Every structure is written in C-alpha cells, then in structure tokens.
Amino acid sequence: MTTATPARRRLPRGEREEQMLDAGERIFGMRGFRSASMDEIAEASGITKALLYQYFGSKEGLYEACLERGRARLFEQLQAVADKASSPLRRLRAVVAAYFDYIDEHRGSAWLLYADASMDAVNEMRSRNAEVLAALIMRDVNGAGGSVRAEDVELLGHLIVGSGEQVARWWLEHPELSKEDVIARFHAATDGAIAAVLRG
Amino acid sequence: MTTATPARRRLPRGEREEQMLDAGERIFGMRGFRSASMDEIAEASGITKALLYQYFGSKEGLYEACLERGRARLFEQLQAVADKASSPLRRLRAVVAAYFDYIDEHRGSAWLLYADASMDAVNEMRSRNAEVLAALIMRDVNGAGGSVRAEDVELLGHLIVGSGEQVARWWLEHPELSKEDVIARFHAATDGAIAAVLRG
Amino acid sequence: MTTATPARRRLPRGEREEQMLDAGERIFGMRGFRSASMDEIAEASGITKALLYQYFGSKEGLYEACLERGRARLFEQLQAVADKASSPLRRLRAVVAAYFDYIDEHRGSAWLLYADASMDAVNEMRSRNAEVLAALIMRDVNGAGGSVRAEDVELLGHLIVGSGEQVARWWLEHPELSKEDVIARFHAATDGAIAAVLRG
C-alpha cells in the first residue's frame, strides 16, 4: 500500500536524463526555446517539473544540454568518418557527405543544428563548428605542403557552416531533391570556394 | 507652457508608424522576438501599447512589419547597385559588396538579416532572398549564353544567403578584419562556388 | 475633392439610429452584452465608435435602447391582438399565440426577450412583461364578475413569463415541433394553471 505509485519511480540517473533530453529535444524542436514550456517538457518526460529542475537547474541548462548532446552525436559521426578517410583530400568530402546523411537521418531533430539564431548557445555552437571545419581544411592544406592565412581558413569554416545550414534547410523543404545530387553540388561549391580563396 | 505637452499627440498615421517600427527594430534586435515585450516597444515609441495594436494587430504583425521594412531597405540598395552594374559579370560582385556595406552601416539593425531562426517570417525572408540571388545568377549565365539547371542555381542562391549570413555574423564579432578583405574573400569564394557548380 | 468621402455621410438622425440599433441587436444577440464590443457594433453599423457614443452615451445606453425597441415591437403586436379579441376570455389565448408567432418570426433576435439574466435591464423588462400579463388576467377575471387577490394574479404573470421564456427557448432548439402543437399545449397549461390558482 505504501509504494504503490505508478511504476515510473526510481530510475537510475542516466536513464532519467536521457528521457528528459529526448523530451526536451522534441519539444524545443517543435516550439523553439521561448515558446517551449517546462510544463510540457516535464509531461512529455513523464515526470514532474521539479525533477527537471533538480537535474538541469534551469530551462537554459536543459536547452544547452539538449544542444550539446545533439552536437556530440553529429560530431562523433563526422569524426569517425574523418578518421577513416584514406587521403587528406577526401576528408572534407567525407565529412560533408556525413553531415547531409545526419540531416537526412535526423530530420526530426535537425533543428539542433540551426535553432533559435537569437540564442547565444546556438551562435557559440556555430562558431565551434566553424572552427572544427577550419582545422580540417588547415590540416589538409598543410598536409599537402601548402600554407595559408589563418583568417582565410576561418572564413571558409564559417562560410561552410552557414551555407551548409541554409542549404540543408532548403533541402529539408524540398524532399524531392536527391541527397546525392545535393551533396555533389555542395561538394563542388565547397571545393570551388576553398580553392578560390586559398589561391588568394 | 500650455501646448508644451510632450508634443507626442496627434501625429499622422505614417509618421507614427515610422516611430513604432524604429522602436520595434531596436527592441526586437536587442531581445529577440519572444523576449521583447510590447510594453517596452510602446514606451520606446512614446505611445501606448493600445496604439501599437491598433496599427499592427499583434506582436507578430509588428515583427513582420519591421522585418519587411528592413528587407526592403536593403534590397532597394542592392537593386540600385545591380541596375548600375556595367556588365552582367560584375552584377553579383557589386551586390555582394553592397550587402556587406549595408551590414557595416546598419550594425545595429543587422539582426533583421538573420533573426530568430524559429520564426516562419524569417525563413520566408531567407527564401525570398535566395530566390532573388538565384535570379541574378541565372540572368548572368543566360546573358553569357550558357544554360543551367534551375535547381543548381537555386541551391547557389541558398548557399550564398547562408554563407553571407554566417560570414557577416562572424565578421561583426571580429571588427578588426577589414571589410575589403572579407569582401574580397567572399567574392573569391562565391565565384569559385558558382563556377564549380555550373561547370558540373 | 473636398467631400469625396465614401458616401455614408450625413444621414438624418433617425435613420442613423436605426442602423445602429440594427447592428446592436445583431451583435448583442450573437455575443451577449459583455462580450459584444463597441468596435464590432460600430463596424457593423458602418460608422465609427465615436458616433455611437454621441448617440447613445454608453454601451449600456445602447443595449437598453436595443432592448426597448425590441420590446416595443413585440408589445405593439400583442396589444393589437389583445384589442381585437372579441371576448375577454379569448384575449389571453390570442396574446399567447401572438407571442409564439413573434418568436417564430424573429428567431434571430428572440434573445431580446430573455437575454443576459444578470443584467438589471433584462430583469426589469421581465417584470414589466409580467405586470402586463397580470393586468390582462385581472381584466378578464373582473370582466367575468369574479374577484381575486392581486398577488395571485401577479404570481401568474411571472409564472407565464418564465414558462413562456423557457418553453420558447426549448422550442427554438427543437424546430421539428409544430408551432400549433406547442401553442395548444401552452394554452392548456396556462388555462389550467390560471384556473387552479384562482380557484384558491
């Protein structure tokens, strides 16, 4: 008679966290940061708001945790692909392809990659992503014996992040376009842009 | 002293509207859509909330009006520049340069170009911009006697919109970079990307 | 160029008033007193709110004017019928029949007869109606040489008003019931009730 409550009680921390992050991802994705309510997220997680606060401290905290988990998920994939690349030249291409694969597979939570532009957390993520790409390019160039100005590469990083985001957004709204085609065009564009900028 | 009352009474509709849009642009820019409050905007406009609603119907309505006025302002400039271009080949370059000029001159209201990603109005604006750019490219190509697939050009439109947005965002946070340098790199990148995509 | 405004300008007072009352009747009927807005009524009248205030002073004023016009319309009909009745005994029957006729013909504005119970104006109207009915009964009884207690007759007035209202409301929602049947039953009930009460 004492512990006869629902059954969803007493989960280990890790599992509960995943539940909450799943719910957060879904609701934030549907509504955006400000429009999403902790109430709705709590309900979707099957727990009470109070627990949400115990785990993540604040709405912002939860949002960042969702964002970070999403980003980690993507970058693990990208990293794996990059590491497997046989030649430095193919690395970027592989990464770009993997990026679109990810978008394709996670259409529902793609928002994680380019959510509320007004939130600092998102812009920070964009910058980190740009830096990762810049490093990749840099490595390739250096590997090829060349040398470039750091800011050129940085600009390219941001350029690719921005264009990838918008092209992906466009593609998501045009599901009739084949992924291969989009990727091929994007490869070409990226290669062209990089070559042109590095050339000087 | 009798008629010295703030003088804010009885303005013709057009003028009042302008005041409100100015305030809206400022406040929405500082806080983002959801965080901005109609109260604050009204105060900044020097009138009451009620009038704001009489003129724009809703917060969304006001936001869209701000967005649209900003967009119009930019595109008038771009259009003027494009029309003046001596050769089709220089048109896009001129437009890109004008874009960065605009960003530079309107640092305060640059948010209009890449505001709350979650708002439909913003994504629609992005698409319209992409289409304008695509049309520009298309005209150049056709003018040069070439021929291309519509979706290639469309992809390029989105690619440029996305990269321009992110590169501008990055540049705004790095004021030490000279505008000319950024523009030159962006030109190179854009040219490279376009050439590469159209080639293949 | 000077007086080129729409055309709806400068109507004689009477006509304008009718327009406004028509609109008021319609909107108050649809929304109820508090939910109806002067804005909507003004728009429906084809004029500005300010004019509404010039004519009726306040929302309450307008409401009462609508109510009163509606009541007058009904009672004119009832009076005419009552006056034509050949014998005192038939007077009430004729009035009841005329009441249901009115309801039938004015289904759209029947609310005027039993609107917002919470408004004083409505309860006052009910009482006036009850008194009119009581007087009618009294006249019949006296005409027939009988004599009764005033409060008995008054109670009967209210009883008939209340039952007429609710039966009419019910009938409006059951249009499949023939008016003749409803009237016949109501006659019977009324006669039965009156006879029983007067008997003692």
Add this chain to the structure above:
Amino acid sequence: MTTATPARRRLPRGEREEQMLDAGERIFGMRGFRSASMDEIAEASGITKALLYQYFGSKEGLYEACLERGRARLFEQLQAVADKASSPLRRLRAVVAAYFDYIDEHRGSAWLLYADASMDAVNEMRSRNAEVLAALIMRDVNGAGGSVRAEDVELLGHLIVGSGEQVARWWLEHPELSKEDVIARFHAATDGAIAAVLRG
C-alpha cells in the same frame, strides 16, 4: 511567530478546491460571469490566480464547476425528498416544496439557478433540470396507469423550470410574501397545468 504565516499554505487539493468554489460562487453571484475577475476570486480564496488556473484551467472551467456543485447540492436535496415521498402523487409536490426551501436557504447563491442566460453552461443546466422534472412526471403518470406523449411531458418539464425560475426571482424581490403561500400557489398552478396538458 515563525510558523504564524497565514497558515494558508499546503492544503490538500480537496480542501483548496472547496475554498475556491466558495469564493467563485460568491463573486460570480455578485458580478456575473464576465464582470467577475479571476483576480478578485483568487484574493477571496486566499490564494493566487495561478493556482486557480492550475485547478480549473480557465475562467469558464471555474464557472462551470461552481454551477455544477450548486446544481448537485440542490438535486441531492430534491432527490432525497422525491425518494421519501410516500405516494407517486406527492412526489412532485414534495420536490417543488424542496426547491423553494432551497432558494430560501441559499438566497445568497441562488444565482446558480438562473445565472447568465447567455452562457451555454447555464442553458444546458436548465435543460438537464427540465429533463429530470419530465422524468418525474412521466413516472407518476405511468405509475398511475396512464400514458402520454413524450414531448408533452418534456414541454411540461421546461415549463416548470422556467416558471419556477421566474417565480423564484420574483419572490426573492418580495420577501414579504410567505413561502407557504407562494408554494401553495405554485403547486396549484403546476397541478393545473400538468392536468390540463395531459388531458389533451
């Protein structure tokens, strides 16, 4: 002095609900649905508006809950009386008497019986009440071996509801009239009406 804080904290749901309904009944009764404000009701309940919404969802929700509790209270009494009636013939009389007793005892919250006519909830309540009365009459008639048309009985239900409401309203404004007298007249009227209608 430490725990002396209003003591209003941490009540079990049931108790709090009761408090809120009491306050709602009082305020809605004084002001009518639209004029009553949730703020005032919250204050009268000794809690915050937010809790009111947590418990009842909306102003309408609270209103309906008040209405329903009032109706339940009355009908429990009526039911008890009806069940105790020794003969079917006395049932209706007992119920009518109990109705006026209730009005008398709850003068303060009598509005529950004839509140804002414009609200759907109120008209629904009226219909339910009419049906209960119709069932009562039907049972008596059948019990007596008679047989009648369903719609005649239904009409009688509505007729009694409407007349009871208006007569009660009238009586509340004439406290000098003895309850017994009013009831006696109402009995007579009701009996007369029923007999007349059923007769044909």
Add this chain to the structure above:
DNA sequence: AATGAATGAGGATTCATTCAT
C-alpha cells in the same frame, strides 16, 4: 529520487471612452 502545492511576475490583448479636427 520524486512529487504536488504554491507563487510572483509578467505578457499579450481588449475595450470603453475621449478629444481635436
């Protein structure tokens, strides 16, 4: 670990009403 009760602050929106023209 988890809950249910409770709040304070604010936010969008609506409205009756006035006044200068």
Add this chain to the structure above:
DNA sequence: TATGAATGAATCCTCATTCAT
C-alpha cells in the same frame, strides 16, 4: 454630423521557479 488618433485600465492566462514532504 462624423472621424481618426490616442489612451488607461483591466483581464485572462502562462511560466519559470521554489519548497515541504
């Protein structure tokens, strides 16, 4: 007679957050 600009005061409702248990 008729308008359009303008307001002040409410009103409903939502939310992030806390706390006792």
